[in-house]
Amino acid sequence: MSDVNGYRIVTPDSAPAHPFPDYRSNPLRVPKRPLMILPHTLTEVTGPVYGHENVRPEETDLTRQHGGEPLGERIVVHGRVLDEDGRPVRGSLVEIWQANAAGRYIHQRDQHPAPIDPNFTGAGRAVTDDDGYYRFVTIKPGAYPWRNHHNAWRPAHIHFSMFGPSFMQRLVTQMYFPGDPLFPFDPIFNSVTDEKARNRMISTFDLDATQPEWALAFKFDIVLRGREATPMEEH
């Protein structure tokens, strides 16, 4: 027998709605054929766990990637990557990307008429430590308009991409900031229809980790899928 202990299915309350027409780019890009259940095999429970050794420590500080300091509000963003059983996800690559303080991405296709900051790219990488902990220093991103509907503005957010030990744990999400007035109007945020699940994408202000005279801190713990309790029986 070569049955493996698979990963738990993501429950519907923890997933964005499918399809979700309020997000205008969604309806023509989501499959209509029913998704087929794929029982996990060795292919699914493995994944790229090595090869992150080329991440440099300075990639965690997005304010020190150029000659001068970027404009905007300096912040610390930190937290732990865990699985559903609360186990730390160790040695795992975390990639982030974001707009600058004015709400402008460095990306050449971003045409929002807000200034580019020559001292800010907005991309960072880190590898979690043995407690699953990661920490970035960056600039608080601005809100930006995106033409999804009349007067559409994205709430300030940082994109996060995580790898766990299994390719099936792969997660790309967005971290939001507490109390953003744009939350009720943003279809991407509200594509997660369960309020408790939505709140898991909002960081918390962290006074303990805030550094006096230097930077506010926001805490963002990320939970990836956990293992099935026991290998499933074959039928």
Next chain:
Amino acid sequence: MSKTTPSQTVGPFFHFALTDTHEIDDLAGTEALGERIVIEGHVLDGDGEPVPDCMIEVWQANAEGKYDHPEDRQDKAIDLGFRGFGRVATDPEGRFHFRTVKPGSVPGRGNTLQAPHISVQVYARGLLKQLFTRIYLEGEPLNDTDPVLTAIDEAAARMSLIAKNRGDGHYHWDIVLQGANETQFFEA
């Protein structure tokens, strides 16, 4: 038990962080053992239009059918020249390609053997959660008994997972997000 953090779209502006400098379009490099292959194709939306802002990630076993991962306890050798993981973006015409070696077969559930395959995840603006699928290779004898392929009743859906052999190690495989020739995606 904690609950999972929900997925959100990768958005239109991921390239500068994920694929401009961290693209991996060659899983094998020069040292890997095995038969070199190229997988190339398009990503198309429900109108048949190319998707120019898509990221594709792949994961596969080496030529012997061994994953470079602690949970692969098969008595097969890890190939230090083989990465197993790839990440590419589509170009403005919705095209992508990556180079690798033909994967070996790996065990399936129970006592089954899986045909050579590549695990695929698709990320794009508009997709709130990534899509999961697999690439199989045309002409592989094990395709006829593969437990995943044989579980797909509809022939068109089954064929959507099989890359066409164009000769000289080139395989063509389109990702059709929606429509008549829609790719079979998985709840994985």
